[in-house]
Amino acid sequence: MLIVENLSKEFNSGAGPVQAVDSISFEVPEGKFAAIIGKSGSGKSTLLALLGALDKPTSGAIKVGDQDITKLGDQDLIKYRRNRIGFVFQGYNLVPNLTALENVMLPMEFAGVRGAERKARAASLLDQVGITVEEQSRKPSRLSGGQQQRVAIARALANRPQLILADEPTGNLDSTTGKLIVDLLRHLARTEKTTILAVTHDLEIARQTDLTFRLADGKLVGEERHARAQRPAVAA
Amino acid sequence: MSTIVRGVRNAFRNTIRTGGVTVILALSIGLALVMLLSLKTVQARIQTVKQSIGNTISVSPAGARGFDGGGEPLTQTDLDAVKSLPHVSGVVASLNDRLTPITDTSLASAIDPGTLGNRFRSRGGDAAPAPAGNSSGGATRTFTIPIMVSGVGQVTAAAVNATSLKFTSGSAVDASGKANVADIGTELATKNNLKVGSTFTYGTTTVTVSGIFDAGNKFANAGVIMPIATVQTLSAQPGQISTATITADDITNVPAAVTAIKAKLGTKADVVSQQDTATNAIAPLENIKTVSLYSLIGALTAGAVITFLTMLMIVRERRREIGVLKAIGASNVKIVVQFVAEAVTLTSMGAVVGVIGGLLLSNPVLKLLVTTSTSTSTTGAGPGGGGRGFARIIGGFGGQSLQNLQAVIGYDILLYGLLAALIIAVVGSALPAWLIAKVRPAEVMRGE
Numbered sequence: 001m002l003i004v005e006n007l008s009k010e011f012n013s014g015a016g017p018v019q020a021v022d023s024i025s026f027e028v029p030e031g032k033f034a035a036i037i038g039k040s041g042s043g044k045s046t047l048l049a050l051l052g053a054l055d056k057p058t059s060g061a062i063k064v065g066d067q068d069i070t071k072l073g074d075q076d077l078i079k080y081r082r083n084r085i086g087f088v089f090q091g092y093n094l095v096p097n098l099t100a101l102e103n104v105m106l107p108m109e110f111a112g113v114r115g116a117e118r119k120a121r122a123a124s125l126l127d128q129v130g131i132t133v134e135e136q137s138r139k140p141s142r143l144s145g146g147q148q149q150r151v152a153i154a155r156a157l158a159n160r161p162q163l164i165l166a167d168e169p170t171g172n173l174d175s176t177t178g179k180l181i182v183d184l185l186r187h188l189a190r191t192e193k194t195t196i197l198a199v200t201h202d203l204e205i206a207r208q209t210d211l212t213f214r215l216a217d218g219k220l221v222g223e224e225r226h227a228r229a230q231r232p233a234v235a236a
Numbered sequence: 237m238s239t240i241v242r243g244v245r246n247a248f249r250n251t252i253r254t255g256g257v258t259v260i261l262a263l264s265i266g267l268a269l270v271m272l273l274s275l276k277t278v279q280a281r282i283q284t285v286k287q288s289i290g291n292t293i294s295v296s297p298a299g300a301r302g303f304d305g306g307g308e309p310l311t312q313t314d315l316d317a318v319k320s321l322p323h324v325s326g327v328v329a330s331l332n333d334r335l336t337p338i339t340d341t342s343l344a345s346a347i348d349p350g351t352l353g354n355r356f357r358s359r360g361g362d363a364a365p366a367p368a369g370n371s372s373g374g375a376t377r378t379f380t381i382p383i384m385v386s387g388v389g390q391v392t393a394a395a396v397n398a399t400s401l402k403f404t405s406g407s408a409v410d411a412s413g414k415a416n417v418a419d420i421g422t423e424l425a426t427k428n429n430l431k432v433g434s435t436f437t438y439g440t441t442t443v444t445v446s447g448i449f450d451a452g453n454k455f456a457n458a459g460v461i462m463p464i465a466t467v468q469t470l471s472a473q474p475g476q477i478s479t480a481t482i483t484a485d486d487i488t489n490v491p492a493a494v495t496a497i498k499a500k501l502g503t504k505a506d507v508v509s510q511q512d513t514a515t516n517a518i519a520p521l522e523n524i525k526t527v528s529l530y531s532l533i534g535a536l537t538a539g540a541v542i543t544f545l546t547m548l549m550i551v552r553e554r555r556r557e558i559g560v561l562k563a564i565g566a567s568n569v570k571i572v573v574q575f576v577a578e579a580v581t582l583t584s585m586g587a588v589v590g591v592i593g594g595l596l597l598s599n600p601v602l603k604l605l606v607t608t609s610t611s612t613s614t615t616g617a618g619p620g621g622g623g624r625g626f627a628r629i630i631g632g633f634g635g636q637s638l639q640n641l642q643a644v645i646g647y648d649i650l651l652y653g654l655l656a657a658l659i660i661a662v663v664g665s666a667l668p669a670w671l672i673a674k675v676r677p678a679e680v681m682r683g684e
């Protein structure tokens with residue numbers, strides 16, 4: 001369960017204070033796939049950064065499970081990012097001189113997982129996202145965008161996070177590949193029992209999620225639930 | 237794969253940059269090493285030169301030079317005053333006398349005047365009376381060389397102007413006493429058939445031989461060493477001394493001691509140390525030292541700045557990657573360790589190449605420095621008037637001190653140099669990495 005209460009983030013730019021996120025409150029039940037939509041500059045990335053503890057809110061609370069992460073110290077925030085959150089970025093952001101397999105092993109290394117176990121789980125995750133054994137030993141520069149994003153998804157899942165935060169995961173991909181990536185995310189949300197929050201511009205994608213939040217000027221201006229006959233929501 | 241392995245691998249991420257950084261670091265480390273070695277070598281040589289010159293100062297009555305000069309004798313009172321001066325650790329006084337055979341002593345001189353001595357005498361250079369019966373001599377005039385008596389406060393090789401002194405029989409006289417005893421050189425002993433316990437006359441006094449010494453040269457071995465008090469009495473010069481050898485507490489304090497002694501004794505004494513000679517001999521070495529020191533500081537500064545900026549550049553370039561690593565759960569410490577490992581790898585490669593190059597180049601560079609600074613100092617010494625002989629000595633001395641200069645390679649120097657390079661690399665990488673790691677990841681990951 002993800003609960004956001006009265007969350008605000010104010011930036012001080014040259015022109016004066018900017019309310020990038022303005023008193024937002026919402027809830028996402030466990031195992032749901034939620035989309036965040038909104039125009040450019042509406043505060044989507046800022047909201048995601050706050051949820052992933054990449055930035056600190058000006059005010060408000062973010063409850064993940066039974067913990068309010070806005071009250072955590074620096075060391076606990078590192079643990080939170082490492083164990084509870086998986087990030088997927090628009091630009092993939094794989095480490096360029098590590099192979100696909102090594103990229104997926106990285107978060108497990110930070111978490112102190114033993115070498116052999118790391119390797120086995122990384123290989124199995126990559127297999128699940130459709131990266132072949134041969135591709136696993138390649139560096140990112142020798143993989144296609146879709147393949148890199150699949151490696152990034154496998155990396156985000158490495159430490160069995162409760163929450164996956166994806167900022168325009170299909171933004172750099174053609175629509176066919178983008179759809180495959182979203183299907184993959186949805187599939188994994190179910191098998192790994194992970195809540196997913198994805199920022200997207202693609203309304204087609206947004207329609208296929210369990211929940212959609214619409215942002216405008218930092219405020220939450222709409223919330224839709226999709227009761228989809230073909231895919232019943234996983235119970236919390 | 238550990239954080240450290242990742243850091244080491246990152247050092248090879250960009251072949252061109254890895255090569256470039258290695259070469260630049262190697263150059264500055266190599267140059268620093270060469271200069272450090274030159275500096276150490278030259279310093280060691282300066283020390284040797286100073287040591288070889290010693291820390292003694294000789295004081296003699298003003299104008300006196302052996303027996304041929306004039307001047308008023310110094311007294312024990314003067315020396316007692318000198319003893320209490322700063323930096324003076326020892327004072328050994330001496331009073332020399334010379335005994336003319338037959339007239340003054342029963343001893344016969346062990347030195348044959350020879351052709352040179354006679355030629356010298358025929359020009360009126362010496363006034364020793366010729367033996368009776370030969371006074372009306374024509375072409376074959378001869379004379380007798382007097383016997384040198386050194387009255388000393390301590391029996392040393394310096395007492396007879398020699399560098400070594402060992403006893404072939406008997407033992408040294410008690411120089412602090414005033415008994416009528418003497419040590420005689422082997423030549424004098426043979427000439428006069430004297431053994432330990434034999435006697436000879438000094439004026440009207442009978443003196444007993446206590447030891448026979450070998451000082452390594454014929455002239456010294458024709459001399460006599462006696463306690464200074466005895467010589468003062470027998471030569472009727474009570475309380476007087478002809479020279480004093482003063483020891484400074486440290487080589488570096490010799491100039492200060494000389495100044496103090498000069499101030500104390502004023503114009504009545506000539507105070508001479510070999511430090512001036514040393515200073516001139518050392519001058520070209522000092523030049524090299526200065527050049528090496530500035531080059532060393534330059535090379536170290538350049539190396540430090542290059543290392544620091546390189547690491548700063550690498551860290552900044554990977555800002556986004558640092559943000560990503562933090563987003564997927566890396567701790568600040570891990571990020572710092574990874575960059576430090578990378579910096580240490582780069583520096584180590586630079587160091588290995590630099591050290592090898594530095595060792596190969598140290599001797600050629602030292603030679604080059606020697607050539608340059610010798611020519612400089614020769615030009616400088618040229619116009620100095622009145623000291624041509626002196627200049628020649630210096631030249632000889634300086635030249636000698638400069639030849640055979642071999643870079644002294646101490647492992648400690650190498651270690652210190654490498655340690656310094658590593659510390660700079662560690663600081664240069666850890667600091668920027670830490671500063672970026674501390675920033676909130678969202679800030680770091682926002683586009684450049």
Ligand SMILES: Nc1ncnc2c1ncn2[C@@H]1O[C@H](COP(=O)(O)OP(=O)(O)OP(=O)(O)O)[C@@H](O)[C@H]1O
Binds near residue numbers: 011018020038045
């Ligand atoms: N570090 C910052 N300093 C100042 N203003 C900022 C900062 N980060 C974001 N903003 C401002 O906050 C607002 C929201 O930005 P945000 O990046 O969250 O938008 P977004 O919805 O992700 O847009 P896009 O769809 O273009 O990615 C914008 O007006 C932006 O200019």
Ligand SMILES: [Mg+2]
Binds near residue numbers: 044045046167
């Ligand atoms: Mg955005």
